[in-house]
Amino acid sequence: MNAHVANTIEYVKKTHAGQPVFVQAVDEMLSSISPVLDAHPEYEKADLLKRMVEPERMFTFRVCWLDDHGNWQTNRGWRVQFNGAIGPYKGGLRFQKNVNEDIIKFLGFEQTYKNCLTGLPMGGGKGGSDFDPAGKSDGEVMRFCQSYMTALYRYIGPDIDVPAGDMGVGGREIGYLFGQYRRLKGVWENGVLTGKGLASGGSLIRPEATGYGAVYYLQEVLAHENDTIEGKRLAISGYGNVAWGIMKKASQLGAKVTYFAGPDGYIHDPDGVTGEKLDYILEMRAKDPLHCKPYAEKYGVEFVPGAKCWGVKDVDVYMPAATQNDVAMESAEKIAASGVKYYIEVANMPTTNDALNYLRSQKHMVVAPSKAVNAGGVGVSGLEMSQNSERLVWTAEEVDAQLHRMMKNIHRISMEAAEEYGLGYDLVSGANIASFKKVAEAMYEQGIF
Ligand code: 2IT
Numbered sequence: 001m002n003a004h005v006a007n008t009i010e011y012v013k014k015t016h017a018g019q020p021v022f023v024q025a026v027d028e029m030l031s032s033i034s035p036v037l038d039a040h041p042e043y044e045k046a047d048l049l050k051r052m053v054e055p056e057r058m059f060t061f062r063v064c065w066l067d068d069h070g071n072w073q074t075n076r077g078w079r080v081q082f083n084g085a086i087g088p089y090k091g092g093l094r095f096q097k098n099v100n101e102d103i104i105k106f107l108g109f110e111q112t113y114k115n116c117l118t119g120l121p122m123g124g125g126k127g128g129s130d131f132d133p134a135g136k137s138d139g140e141v142m143r144f145c146q147s148y149m150t151a152l153y154r155y156i157g158p159d160i161d162v163p164a165g166d167m168g169v170g171g172r173e174i175g176y177l178f179g180q181y182r183r184l185k186g187v188w189e190n191g192v193l194t195g196k197g198l199a200s201g202g203s204l205i206r207p208e209a210t211g212y213g214a215v216y217y218l219q220e221v222l223a224h225e226n227d228t229i230e231g232k233r234l235a236i237s238g239y240g241n242v243a244w245g246i247m248k249k250a251s252q253l254g255a256k257v258t259y260f261a262g263p264d265g266y267i268h269d270p271d272g273v274t275g276e277k278l279d280y281i282l283e284m285r286a287k288d289p290l291h292c293k294p295y296a297e298k299y300g301v302e303f304v305p306g307a308k309c310w311g312v313k314d315v316d317v318y319m320p321a322a323t324q325n326d327v328a329m330e331s332a333e334k335i336a337a338s339g340v341k342y343y344i345e346v347a348n349m350p351t352t353n354d355a356l357n358y359l360r361s362q363k364h365m366v367v368a369p370s371k372a373v374n375a376g377g378v379g380v381s382g383l384e385m386s387q388n389s390e391r392l393v394w395t396a397e398e399v400d401a402q403l404h405r406m407m408k409n410i411h412r413i414s415m416e417a418a419e420e421y422g423l424g425y426d427l428v429s430g431a432n433i434a435s436f437k438k439v440a441e442a443m444y445e446q447g448i449f
Pocket of ligand 1: 092374
């Protein structure tokens with residue numbers, strides 16, 4: 001490994017001992033980019049790597065709100081503006097009770113390189129709160145969002161920093177956040193947030209974009225292997241927004257999701273999640289995002305409590321689409337032993353580093369990294385920003401066609417970057433190298449900053 005890369009990884013490990021997830025994301029990314037540093041000794045001189053692992057800035061703030069019983073509640077809020085070298089900071093907000101500074105930094109770091117892969121001018125940012133949306137009324141969520149935006153509005157804007165949704169933040173929350181921004185600023189700047197409802201200037205296809213994009217990327221991988229998506233059986237984790245997009249697009253293209261998982265266990269539906277079952281997924285999630293068992297009861301299919309579906313053999317593709325570190329070494333061993341060829345990461349960093357490296361070392365497997373596979377979500381957010389800037393509304397077909405092109409391009413540039421350095425069909429290294437090169441070049445040409 002290039003010495004500057006190795007030293008930077010050691011430096012981050014030493015200085016961020018309390019932030020294991022951030023360290024993991026940095027380690028995963030930097031471990032791929034030695035050949036680029038070998039080719040560009042000027043980057044070491046410019047201390048580029050140390051600058052890349054330090055956010056440009058990060059805000060932490062309190063968010064106070066009144067619950068329905070008239071009690072004051074206080075939550076913690078964050079926004080990291082990680083890297084603005086290639087565009088306004090861009091990335092979602094995660095509202096979940098386990099959110100902390102470590103998680104926000106890991107997500108902001110990943111976002112920088114993911115956003116770069118889309119080819120659109122977007123820098124990396126991320127934010128969130130330890131607010132737990134589970135069981136909260138609409139009124140409570142609205143008051144929380146208003147308070148969150150009151151703390152943040154001075155620091156964001158369509159050309160500054162553009163938040164969106166992530167776990168726990170969907171169209172409803174974005175609506176309340178945007179309403180408060182507009183009230184405070186008194187301007188029509190709807191490009192300040194993406195994932196808005198259509199009436200507020202949201203983009204068609206944005207809710208589906210991450211899942212659709214993941215399936216488009218999978219199609220590229222399959223085409224590379226002289227294979228097609230028809231008849232493919234997918235095992236995924238999650239049944240949230242992203243998982244739902246995968247289910248829908250897979251069924252449109254003649255494939256099917258036959259396994260999916262929630263925090264309570266996993267479902268096996270050999271006929272696949274298709275037709276009206278897709279609507280039921282939305283209904284079930286709105287009622288209770290923590291239990292997928294009701295699906296098994298409704299459709300008379302198998303539910304395995306307290307387990308993950310990693311290692312099942314009667315599928316063709318695994319797609320972890322729930323949350324970070326869902327697949328650790330024990331699951332990776334089962335996945336490798338199952339004989340299934342395709343491991344397509346979807347959630348942000350769903351695999352621990354040792355598990356990811358183990359899967360990548362399996363000769364019979366093709367592994368694709370989340371920062372490429374899930375980039376369609378933020379990619380369509382970028383298209384929403386474009387529509388807001390030009391004050392036009394694109395058709396679903398136009399947005400979908402651009403998303404499809406974007407995913408093909410991400411697969412192609414990743415493949416080419418890996419080939420350029422003699423790494424073969426290594427989509428993980430390729431995505432890291434392709435995105436690193438562009439961010440590094442922009443930072444280098446902008447001087448010390
Ligand atoms: O992880 C992600 O890429 C997102 N949560 C979407 C971010 C965005 O700005 O649309």
